[in-house]
Amino acid sequence: MKIGIMGFGVVGSGVGEIIANSPDGLLSRSGEKIEIARILDLRDFPDSPFHCFTKDFQDILNDDQIEIVAEVMGGTKPAYEFTRQLLLAGKHVVTSNKELVAKHGTELLKIAEEKNVNYLFEASVGGGIPIIRPLYSSLSANELTDVLGILNGTTNYILTQMIKAGESFEDALHGAQEKGYAEKDPTADVEGYDTCRKIAILASLAFGKYVNSEAIETEGITKITLEDVAYAEAIGGVIKLIGMASKAKDGVYARVCPAILKKEHPLAGIDDVFNGIMVKGDAIGDVMFYGRGAGSLPTASAVVSDIIDIVKHKDKHIRLGWTEGTPGYLKDGAEQEFRFYIRLTGDADAFRRSGFQMIPFSGKKVQKEFAVLTPVMSGKEFQKLCAELKQEHEILGTLRLVDE
Amino acid sequence: MKIGIMGFGVVGSGVGEIIANSPDGLLSRSGEKIEIARILDLRDFPDSPFHCFTKDFQDILNDDQIEIVAEVMGGTKPAYEFTRQLLLAGKHVVTSNKELVAKHGTELLKIAEEKNVNYLFEASVGGGIPIIRPLYSSLSANELTDVLGILNGTTNYILTQMIKAGESFEDALHGAQEKGYAEKDPTADVEGYDTCRKIAILASLAFGKYVNSEAIETEGITKITLEDVAYAEAIGGVIKLIGMASKAKDGVYARVCPAILKKEHPLAGIDDVFNGIMVKGDAIGDVMFYGRGAGSLPTASAVVSDIIDIVKHKDKHIRLGWTEGTPGYLKDGAEQEFRFYIRLTGDADAFRRSGFQMIPFSGKKVQKEFAVLTPVMSGKEFQKLCAELKQEHEILGTLRLVDE
Missing domain, CATH: 3.40.50.720 (NAD(P)-binding Rossmann-like Domain)
Structure with missing residues (x-):
């Protein structure tokens, strides 16, 4: 051959x-x-x-x-x-x-x-992680509901350095470039575009209809600070750049964003340049694949x-793929619900809202700033909340919480 | 159809x-x-x-x-x-x-x-974890060198209860039976026979030649105590029942045994009834598969x-399988090298051997017993060592260390 x-x-x-x-x-x-x-x-x-x-x-x-x-x-x-x-x-x-x-x-x-x-x-x-073939073959007896992954080794290395070595984003990026893990122009990695293309492919394959990567809400890791890392740690979590896609009633949600994962989450322990992909199906429950995502x-x-x-399988077409997308199939991400993390200026003691969880900060003392976890709310509600909070506070950072 | x-x-x-x-x-x-x-x-x-x-x-x-x-x-x-x-x-x-x-x-x-x-x-x-198909298909471009897995949910549940809830083996087994995770006669699970059949299948497929499960050295978890769990913890490890197979120069090693895994090991975080299988190949490095191993x-x-x-693939034979085994292909496990954990009676302070690592014990104080890690040695050398130690000590427990 x-x-x-x-x-x-x-x-x-x-x-x-x-x-x-x-x-x-x-x-x-x-x-x-x-x-x-x-x-x-x-x-x-x-x-x-x-x-x-x-x-x-x-x-x-x-x-x-x-x-x-x-x-x-x-x-x-x-x-x-x-x-x-x-x-x-x-x-x-x-x-x-x-x-x-x-x-x-x-x-x-x-x-x-x-x-x-x-x-x-x-x-x-x-x-090299087997993921495409399992999706159309080994897991074919399942109705898949969610695909969730750490899909970019460069950003995972940077975040791991921030979490484990206490390096700033800039220092960690510089180190990644020196090691050859990040390119001179790291935009495609750190802004999440690479992850976005990958989750688009996984979503198209898992749920059977084309999801256009260009329509996926994508947020990178450039705004993550060591304070965010410390607040995440304080609630037993780590920050990871996640590509995620979920089946909804009449379409799918897909997004790329940095998120806080609780340490019990199977993806939370995936460090350095490793990738991990979690798939949920109705029969199998959670399955995870882990390995070197690049190289x-x-x-x-x-x-x-x-x-x-x-x-x-010569002379044989292997059945895999997806059909054309349809209008509205990729749903408005602002409707998807999460708990949100907000870091903001002001006095924690004066902040009283029911359903909000204050995050104790054990890192180096930062004056006049604090962080909270919101109750579950849609992205739309969260935008409204932020607009309202901005009247009294400056918002220093926001993240989604991925709970399981 | x-x-x-x-x-x-x-x-x-x-x-x-x-x-x-x-x-x-x-x-x-x-x-x-x-x-x-x-x-x-x-x-x-x-x-x-x-x-x-x-x-x-x-x-x-x-x-x-x-x-x-x-x-x-x-x-x-x-x-x-x-x-x-x-x-x-x-x-x-x-x-x-x-x-x-x-x-x-x-x-x-x-x-x-x-x-x-x-x-x-x-x-x-x-x-439901996709593992057989990846072995003969997705990883087919690799020369595989090792397969290592937590392959039995019952024993992993029991060990997790011992490690996380401090239950004795007997209590944990009883709890597993009550939850329906263990059968009335738990022998096949707790003695490692179930794991043994699975690692035999994986070894046969990964390395291409039949490995007879009945010839695989198999040790279960019935002798593991909470002291062993605490010593493992003291060196940053957890005890897991592992099925393992490795390619050697002119054959393969295969065994089932409880082993101490350092917490950085990808399999160390796999708890409860979950299974995890790690495969090493020359091109891919380490890949891991994780999910519900039963149900x-x-x-x-x-x-x-x-x-x-x-x-x-109707009317098409899917190429997978292995050839007949040959004499000597499954190598004598006593030649395989490990670091060993030994728990023994006597006075830790009087025990001085170069290359041995004393394990500090932070659990409840146990009089006149201590544990060490040996240097790397073959099973044969370890047997000799134990025979010698028995002249002055009673050996309370032994385990292998799986370092990565």
Whole structure:
């Protein structure tokens, strides 16, 4: 079985390494020898052990011997057009490209079905953690109700440093960049955009209808302070950046936000660059998946597992995917209910509201500020509350509480 | 698609409930309507909503319309003979029967392959947690090196009660029986036999060659005391019953034993009746799966996911399984190295051995006893050490330390 690789960056070179280093192992698991026939990349790799590089996409598209292509170039241009053409030409495509799956997955999956080939994307969420396949396969006997995950290793590393080492956001980000966990421009990670694409893919797959990532309310971690971390600790919680999606009566809720998780929550113990994804189903209850959510070999191993799956199911379309979204299916997030954490200026002793829980602060004494947990309320009610509080207080920070 | 169910106990009735309650959901996921045509059970169920009971196995075997049978009766007699005949007759079989898979899986999988049908057993390990399918599918790009799991909910509940509520083993067992978590005769759980069958299945699948559960060194939790729990706590650990299998140079190690896990270990936080399974691979690093390892609906949902998988891949043998075991493949466990915990009588102050770590005891003061951690040594060396120590001390308890 000859395959092509498009993009020879972090993931692409990992795919090459796994296939080149374990031909026998892959052979026995897939039932066929897997051989890399072409690698597309605009750069030169004079020291690479591979000698099948090309700069011309047509060399892959028109090579009838190549039946499977790993698209690991990222971005939507030209990945979208390339993938479309490959599927239309009857080739299978596997990808780690979350941006492309989140944006054009509906169309690409439809083309794959029509052409009786496969478009698989296990590597697009959670790196090497098996999550896509369990969602459409192992958990298929369940009506799924919630998907909740720590889906971005960079932000989880930063938050872990803030919580465990007491570093400020800026220092933790700087450290992450030095370790190679964060990019020079960390926007996509710290603003939650990466998590957003991943939860959009998970929500689409879990609940069966397309959820557009661009419509998901997304909040990053740049405003989290060490005071927030200390107040969270005071109520037995930790702050994590969470992508979440829940089935509602006539649609779904989806959002990305930093949230306080109580320490008993299965996701609360997931630290550093690890990812964890929790799925709730009517029969199974809670299931959680945990592992390295990024990195060359973990992500590449997920790409290769998709390749092996296709080799095992040649000439067979694997049923997975979702239907087109419909207006109103993604519900207004302001209707979703939570308990909220608010940190605000003023005198705690003077603050008296029934149903509110004052949070004792054991960190370094901060004058004239305090924090409370609200009763359960909708986002809309919370906005109203904040508007009202602003007349007497400055609001220094807000977070949702994810209780279980 | 018509199916048969053999055994209408806890799991079988769950399978019936899931299929009966969500015909549309299952329909869309499998592409075909799934209908229960026959249920085999020797008992009568006059109040059941199902009216297709039979006491005669031939009614299922000879019904050509039944293409898939769920064997959820447990035990090997008559499940082995029934399963064999069904596979030989060209029917697919899915099962939750760990005893049968651990004992006769090699033969049954071979028959399934020869007859181009499937013998699937996702429900045999970890209840509803997806673990079997990830092992042969999502993680297929990895050379797996270790599988480590809390695989029995009953014993994990008992240990959690001992650790968190300070109950003795006997009290915790009694409580588990009252809650329906433990059977009247708890031997299979508390002596580790249930865990042993499960780790045998996981080891066979992960490393590709049959591991006979009857040859696996197995130790239960009946000897664990609250003193052991307190010493474990003193070094930042918890005691868990672990099934473990590791690839070695020319074979595998496998064992079931109570072990001290440091609290940073991903399995350390898995409490109550939950199960957790950790898999290590060369590319992925550590992955963990967590969820309800038992119970009617979780286990039944795994059975139904296998049924859906078969409906999706009709006329197709799904490649999974292992080859026959070979002599010496399961290595002598006494060669495997660990750090050991020993609790023994005598005077801690007089005990001086280099490389040993004294464990400070913060629990209620116990006269004339203390505990140490040994350096890394083989089981054989540990036996020798114990023999020597017995000349001056009584050995009150021993455990392995699982460090990561």
